[in-house]
Amino acid sequence: MGRAKRAGRTLQVGRAVVAAAAVATLCLCFGEPTTTSLSVASPLDVPVAVSQADVSRTHLRPVDGAVLQAADIPEQNWLPGHRGVDLEARPGAMIRASGAGTVRFAGVVAGTPLVSIDHGDGLVTTYEPVLSGVSQGETVSRGQVIGRLADAATLPETARRDPGLSWGARLDEGYIDPMSLLGSVRVRLWD
Known part of the structure; x- marks a missing residue:
């Protein structure tokens, strides 16, 4: 049973x-x-290219020199690329804040003196090699001198040794071309 x-x-x-x-x-x-779907992205799948539609375009160039090397922003943070723009400037040139904000960092990283400014809207700009004239936590205005360009030839072996100013920008966690922060350019065909 x-x-x-x-x-x-x-x-x-x-x-x-x-x-x-x-x-x-x-x-x-x-x-x-149903149209609902679930997908899980790994951190490596998250794109770095950030929408720049809402970025303020009221910044100015930190130095008036020509572009030596344009930005080549990689699609992923870990890929090779050029995460900023190099602007022509002589050692000792005054470097200006591209926009108003708070100094996030002013010091030396891997032998390179640099300044980072938090603009309060998810945007952080960096300037190197710059001998700082400002301190961390200091409020700066658009166009204010934040330091002088260091002479790359006098920096230690570990430092960035390219000529001119390296100007970078990050929006939230992604790199953006800092030139996209500039307002429209007025072209004048005659005087």
Whole structure:
């Protein structure tokens, strides 16, 4: 009699599984279509290119020199690229804040003197190699002198040694081309 009870229970479980499968099949075939989907992105899948539509375009160039190397922003933070723009400037040139904000960092990293400014809207700009004339936490205005360009030839081996000013920008966690922060350019064809 023990075997008969077990066989009956097995048959009931089997019927329940078949019934559940039939209901699931009917729901899939005749149920309402949904547009909801779930996808999980790994940190490496998150794009670095950040929308610049809402970025204030009221910044100014920190130095008047020509562009020595344009930005080449990579699609992922870990990919190679040029995360800023290099502007021509001579050692000792006065470097201005591109926009108003608070000095986030003023010091030396890997032998390179630099200044970072938090503009309060998710935007942080960096200037290197700059011998700082400001202190961390200090409020700066647009166009205010924040330091002088260091002479790359006098910096330690570990420092950035390219000529001119390296000007970078990050919006939230992604790099952006700092030239996109500038307002429209007025072209004058004659005097």
